[in-house]
Amino acid sequence: MPLRWRIAALVAVAICAVAAAVGVLVHHASRDRELSQARDSARTTLDRAAVTYARTGAVQGTGAALDAPDVPDGLQGIVKKGRWGTEFTAGPDGPAMWAARPAGKRVLSVRVDMTTTMRDISALDTSIAWAGVITTAVVLPLGVLTAGRMSRRLRTAAGTARRIAAGDLDARIRTASRPRDEIAEISAAVDTMAGALQERLRGEQRFTADVAHELRTPLMGLVTAAELLPEGEAAGYVRDRVRVLAALVEELLEISRLDAGAEQADLSPCPIVSLVEEIVTRAGLSVQLTAAEPPTAGRAAVWTDPRRVERILTNLIVNAHRHGRPAVTVTVASDGRTVTVRDHGPGYPDTLLTRGPQRFRTGARARGTGHGLGLTIALGQAHVIGATLEFGNAPGGGAVAVLQLPISGPEAAPATDQEHGPIHD
Numbered sequence: 001m002p003l004r005w006r007i008a009a010l011v012a013v014a015i016c017a018v019a020a021a022v023g024v025l026v027h028h029a030s031r032d033r034e035l036s037q038a039r040d041s042a043r044t045t046l047d048r049a050a051v052t053y054a055r056t057g058a059v060q061g062t063g064a065a066l067d068a069p070d071v072p073d074g075l076q077g078i079v080k081k082g083r084w085g086t087e088f089t090a091g092p093d094g095p096a097m098w099a100a101r102p103a104g105k106r107v108l109s110v111r112v113d114m115t116t117t118m119r120d121i122s123a124l125d126t127s128i129a130w131a132g133v134i135t136t137a138v139v140l141p142l143g144v145l146t147a148g149r150m151s152r153r154l155r156t157a158a159g160t161a162r163r164i165a166a167g168d169l170d171a172r173i174r175t176a177s178r179p180r181d182e183i184a185e186i187s188a189a190v191d192t193m194a195g196a197l198q199e200r201l202r203g204e205q206r207f208t209a210d211v212a213h214e215l216r217t218p219l220m221g222l223v224t225a226a227e228l229l230p231e232g233e234a235a236g237y238v239r240d241r242v243r244v245l246a247a248l249v250e251e252l253l254e255i256s257r258l259d260a261g262a263e264q265a266d267l268s269p270c271p272i273v274s275l276v277e278e279i280v281t282r283a284g285l286s287v288q289l290t291a292a293e294p295p296t297a298g299r300a301a302v303w304t305d306p307r308r309v310e311r312i313l314t315n316l317i318v319n320a321h322r323h324g325r326p327a328v329t330v331t332v333a334s335d336g337r338t339v340t341v342r343d344h345g346p347g348y349p350d351t352l353l354t355r356g357p358q359r360f361r362t363g364a365r366a367r368g369t370g371h372g373l374g375l376t377i378a379l380g381q382a383h384v385i386g387a388t389l390e391f392g393n394a395p396g397g398g399a400v401a402v403l404q405l406p407i408s409g410p411e412a413a414p415a416t417d418q419e420h421g422p423i424h425d
Helices: 003-056 073-080 115-165 182-227 233-260 272-283 306-323 350-355 373-384
Strands: 064-066 085-091 094-103 106-113 268-271 288-291 301-304 329-332 338-342 388-393 399-404
Touching: 003 064, 003 085, 003 094, 003 106, 003 115, 073 085, 073 094, 073 106, 094 115, 115 182, 182 233, 233 373, 268 272, 268 306, 272 288, 272 306, 272 329, 301 306, 306 338, 306 373, 306 399, 350 388, 373 388, 373 399
Parallel strands: 288 329
Antiparallel strands: 064 106, 085 094, 094 106, 268 301, 329 338, 338 399, 388 399
């Protein structure tokens, strides 16, 4: 149940409980007061009648009666013991207060009719009930309105927190400062946290970009020096490690450009099956290519950036070979814009499926070693061309990456990475 309706239900229950408690207290207080007054009146009348009966031997005109047949049995028992007493009854003749005392061997009694009094108490109960209903009808909408405003503010804060978690670090709640307002304090704390997180991530991104740029110049010299080494096993090993280091620096530079939103897509119509075939061929790895649609329909064009699509698929294929097991399959779906890359290894780790690719983290020993930049770059380039890249595990085992290109046509030109926000994984 949403918060606003829980608060509204709590307000309604509280009002009904208060109205019921007040009604019960007022009812008992009024009834006890009326019974006490009736008891005093009956006793006073009985005392005057007893004096008159002792003096004249008659009770006519006193409001009392001798040996009345309707005297309650319990009260008659008290009189027989030589005492006087009172008793309230609600018999067929209506509610009444009885008072009786012995008069020689006879019973002197007084009956005070309380029909009107009990009717007034019943009317008071009805009025209290209607007052509770009216109060609920007036206060409940105000409670719902107040709860609705609280719920909207909390939903805004939660939505902003989710946007921040998704990578939109510019998102802010920006609520007005209100003294002794807990929701405003939470909102301000979320904004402060987002600002601090944004500054820290930007600092890390600047550091990565600066390190990559600083490494590039000495690395070029190292590449040149490695090429001048005399041929031999040691020289070959040095050249191989230098190439790996150069590739790592280039990937860091590419990630820094993606973080800065400096990448722009160069869109053009591309035949999807032909493009995927060329990418698989240039990758130079063992891949099983399957096109679900007929050749003529399969070569329909999609509006995308072929260079960036190649970067994405090449990274996925290399990652499948490096961390998975054969066979690696690439499938072009019948919609002409969905490409799936699958291996038959241990699959993606749970942390990657829940949090997405993270740089310098492979996530599971079973998927081998690596620096975790390939999938991060693939996801960033997919954002640049407006495509979606999803990761999952096949039911029969193996990692599955699904690239879905945007709808064909220049009217569906994808947004740049700058519009989608910086890539942080």
